[in-house]
Amino acid sequence: MANPKIPEFKADWKEGEEGRWGMAIDMDLCTGCQACVAACSMENNVPFVGEEMSGYGRQMAWLRVERLWEGEYPEVKMTPFQPVMCQQCGSAPCEPVCPVFATVHSQVEQLNLQVYNRCVGTRYCANNCPYVVRVFNWADYDRPEPLPNQFNPDVTVRRRGVMEKCTFCIQRIHKAEDQAKSEGREVVDGEVAPACAQACPADAIVFGRMDDPESRVSKLSKDGRAVHLLEELGTNPRVAYLKGGSNGNLG
């Protein structure tokens, strides 16, 4: 450890190469039931901030279901529900701006990590995130008994003053990888799913290996209906949104 390597901001990503883990969300299937939001909060020990804080825009959920509409009332046309979480950009704008390397790209998982105990809370990453998916712990939120009993022991409980965001349930990825490694094989498609994908009753959220061309998520991401959010910014998001079935035809 004499010469610690300065972490890289981007994994060694090459043009045309997909990341290791990815997600595809079928907006034509999404019913907007918010089960993914609830499951995510349970899995990741996300605090509940109360009505007042939430009303002022301090809700902590790592995942939100966007619902917009077009036109003026009463000629309103609803757009499909759109669950938005961290897009795990291959070229993430949040990474270079952190002064203390609290948000870095992992070489192994090719995910965008948030290192809670390194964060000093400048919140620059959140400003620079075009998807506005990062949330900040404005306070230490109350968890009255018996709520602490349902903490997930695999996930850190964050204190006030640090940023956090969706991790693609990296604890589940690690568990599956450990299991696969002990059995001397690769993780197979469908073996690991983050809480949101697991909870989705419509199976609208699909998660899996992007580097496996045969996986479900790879095929869906290459589907003609697939788009990426704010693709023009060149952030290489790892979440594909599928749209076009009943709402016109993009594909």
Place this chain on the structure above:
Amino acid sequence: MAISANALPHAHADEHDHEAYLRKEHLMLDPKPRGEMNALVMESMTTTSWKFWVIAAVMAAIVAIGLFGAWGYMIANGLYLTGKNRPGYWSLFLVHTVFWIGISHAGTFVSALLRVFKAEFRRPFTRAAELMTTFALAQAGIQIFAHMGRVWLAYWMFPIPNQRLLWTNFHSPLMWDFLAINTYLLSSTMYLFLPLIPDLAMARDRSTGWRKSLYRILAMGFRGTEAEWTHLRIALNIFAFAILPVMFSVHTIVSWDFAAAMRPGWSSTIFGPYFVVGALQSGVSAVAMVVITIRYTMKNMDYFIRKEHFDALGKLMLIISMSWAYFFFNDYMVQWYGGDKWTDALLHFHEAGPAGWIWFMMLITNIAIPWLVLWNKNWRRNPVMLFTVGLLANVGMWAERFIIVPVSLEINRMPFMWGQTFKPGIEVPMFIGTVAFFILLYMLASRLIPLVPVWEVQEGQMAHSIRKYGKEPVVSVADLE
């Protein structure tokens, strides 16, 4: 054909009156014996009325409760006490950081630039301006540290070799900012201290008791030999030239905190010079306010600070207001011409959104009022009017930063996450606290160090003289270097 012989417009009937006018108008032409002038300055430092202590006590109380008390409470409880939310992750603390750095900017600008160009009117107020740099940077530092979520770990941003095997990220504009501000703080403090040495030596030779001990240490054994003066002059010359690029870099780099981010409204290539001119706009106005306050509250200052100084500062403010107007237009033009739909939405939101009145107020106080007032010689020589224009310019520059930081954060590329940020939180008492801290530091400094650089005034007076050219009094200046 009738021939009329009129007096030349410059020729006065009584040339003695003209000479008296020149001496009354210009400090450089109204010399006093050295001993007398030294006594004036020493007296202004030691004459303290009960009103001073009352105001100082009030300011100290505001600093203790409004600034450090509130800050401690916030550290213990969390940043929910502020008005920040999502998407307004940065809000008033950043506004106030940029505000104070802007104020600090002009102290060194007035001093160094005018020294480099040998503008003689600078002489009596360079020190007051230089003090502003150091004192305002202290407030900016308080604001930026208050902004941090975990301020007790602020040393993680210092590039110190450590056993945590952590290093700072020099790719982050915040690190550039941190280094630039530190460079500026150190160099401007040295630049403040260098010309202070001869005055401290003067004070040492004219005081007793604890003051003498203090000045003896601070004056570092300055005796006024030819070699010491030569060294001082060379050092000052180097510093005055070298600090100018530092000064330009620091506010450019502050602007990169915004310009280097990929946000509509922030990602603007003109932000560097726009921020520098904005800083001068607020800073030179603040210098004028400080100079007026000193002139009317401290003893004997009516000799040193005259209408000519208000006049010169007023002209400077007018020119800077014009430059600011140009860069504002330039920034607006470039962003609008780009045609990005998010930027378009943001520009519309600036003017027509709920904070639109702040946007218009900024234009009125930064452009309309200075242009309407400062063109008139009598008005800019009027201390009340100049002070008011300076105060309004600072209000306008606060509004500009408010538009840039929280108002621009309300619009982003995910319309679902648009939101209103402004809820006055603990930032308000903390800002009042930093203003009180700034005033308090000035008040304490006015008791401890000569606010007027006596030796510079004396040097200037020695170089200036009035000669008679026929009957016309003519001002001549000897080049000192």
